[in-house]
Amino acid sequence: MAKKTPGWIVTTSGDRSAKEIAKDLKAAGFSVGQVLDEIGSIIGEADESVVDKIRSIRGVADVSPDREIDIGPPGAPTTW
Numbered sequence: 001m002a003k004k005t006p007g008w009i010v011t012t013s014g015d016r017s018a019k020e021i022a023k024d025l026k027a028a029g030f031s032v033g034q035v036l037d038e039i040g041s042i043i044g045e046a047d048e049s050v051v052d053k054i055r056s057i058r059g060v061a062d063v064s065p066d067r068e069i070d071i072g073p074p075g076a077p078t079t080w
Contacts, residue, residue: 005031005045005046005047006045006046006047006048006065006066007033007043007044007045007065007066008030008043008044008045008046008051008063008064008065008066009041009042009043009063009064009065009066010025010030010041010042010043010044010054010060010062010063011040011041011060011061011062011063011064012040012041012042012059012060012061013040013059013060013061014040015058015059016058016059017037018035018036018037018040018041018042019035019037020059021042021057021058021059021060022035022042024057024058024059025042025044025054025057025060028050028053028054028057029046029047029050029053029054030044030045030046030050030054031044031045031046032044033045043066051063
């Protein structure tokens with residue numbers, strides 16, 4: 001079974017457009033899935049070895065793991 005590549009959320013600083021930053025991320029080995037320019041986020045996948053490299057790209061404010069969130073069924077007392 002192949003090992004799944006981790007998902008990441010890249011938050012941009014607003015100094016550059018998310019589309020410009022996405023080009024640099026791709027060049028660094030980041031597989032861009034979605035570019036959400038309106039909210040300054042880019043979602044994609046990369047090996048752990050690429051993460052330190054993409055953190056140093058101009059315009060990248062943060063790189064965080066993309067985790068699944070389950071808010072539960074409607075009316076549930078606990079949402080997290």
